[in-house]
Amino acid sequence: MEIRDKVFVVTGGGNGIGREVTLELLRRGGRVAAVDLHDTGLAETASLAGANATGLSVHPSDITDRAGVGTLPAEVRARHGQVDGVVNVAGIIHRFAPLRDLSIEEIEHVMAVNFWGTVYVVRAFLPDLLARPAASLVNVSSIGGLVPAPGQGAYGASKAAVKLFTEALYAELRDSSVAVTAVYPGGVGTNIAGNSGVDLSGLGAAKDVPSNDESAQVTSPQDAGRQIVDAVSSGALRVLIGADARELDHLSRMEPQQAIDTVADAMQAMVS
Incomplete structure (x- = not known):
């Protein structure tokens, strides 16, 4: 579809990938309603938009609040x-821990943001x-929704739910005017851990942790x-972001057990 003069709702627009989607849509002549839990992040996005901010509106909102989300269409x-378009980017991880060590509340929270927020x-x-x-x-899923990462099991489950939810929407909307896309990022240099309230200070040597380290082999948010x-x-319909995502996606389809073992071996030090 043509971007210019169209209106897009972007969740997670106050930081990371969501911010960059917002800025890119504005650069291409679109208008954007940016949604984020944090109004300070939205203000920073507006500042970065510069002259393009005339096409931007900001909407501080908690996407886990179903009633609050229900008021957004009228606001936009x-x-x-x-x-004309919705891009669901907002998402969080949880602390790196085996599923047996996560509380039910931690699992519920990551599902509430990543899955139920998308649904709402x-x-x-x-x-x-x-x-x-x-x-x-x-809808943004994750390579973690295709291949499990030990220590991020509930996160992966939430993103796998987004995957199938999005594919079901595609199947149901094939004959409509709505094009449906599922996105699977690999490692992207964002501050998802900090924005999720997760302390990675003890995991600094782990290569697979998303970070802002320019030396890491990750895709830039831009x-x-x-x-x-x-x-x-x-x-x-399907977008894989990063060589790591493309390689793991291929391996998961050709050799699913090897894909699981490969990621498990790489992540072992983070959950041991």
Whole structure:
């Protein structure tokens, strides 16, 4: 679909990949309603947008609050008049620990943000998208939703749920005006740990922890944002971001046990 003059809702727009998706959509002439839990992050995104901020509105909101999410479509329509696309980026990890050591509350929290937050936003905005002649719905899963990572088992389960939820939406909406896309990032240099309230100070040597270290073999948030906006434009069903994501995706389909063992071996030091 054409980006220029279209209106997009982006969750997680106050930091990381969500911020870069927001900025890239604005650069391409789109208008954006950025949603984030933290108003300070949204203000920083608006500042970074510069002159393009005229096409931006910010909406501090907790996507785990179903009633609150239900008010967002009217807010966005009041500001922009329509909704042509939704990009669900907001997500968190949990502390690195085996599933047996995570509390039920920790598991529930990561599922509430990553899965239920996505569901609430989709359910709230889908009527608007279906009313448009062309629309885009993008949900960000993770390579962790394709291959399990020890120490991030509940996170992976939440992202696997997003994967199948998105694929089911694609199957149900094939004959509609809505193009559905699932995105699977590998390692991206964001501060997802800090934004999730997770202390990684004891895991600094682990290569697979997302970070802002430019020497790490990770995709930049800017590149990830560009690839996601490209997918909005093309309507691609499936987007793998990063060589690590592409390699693990291939291995998981060809040799699923080897894929699990490969990741488990790499992550062993982080959960032992």
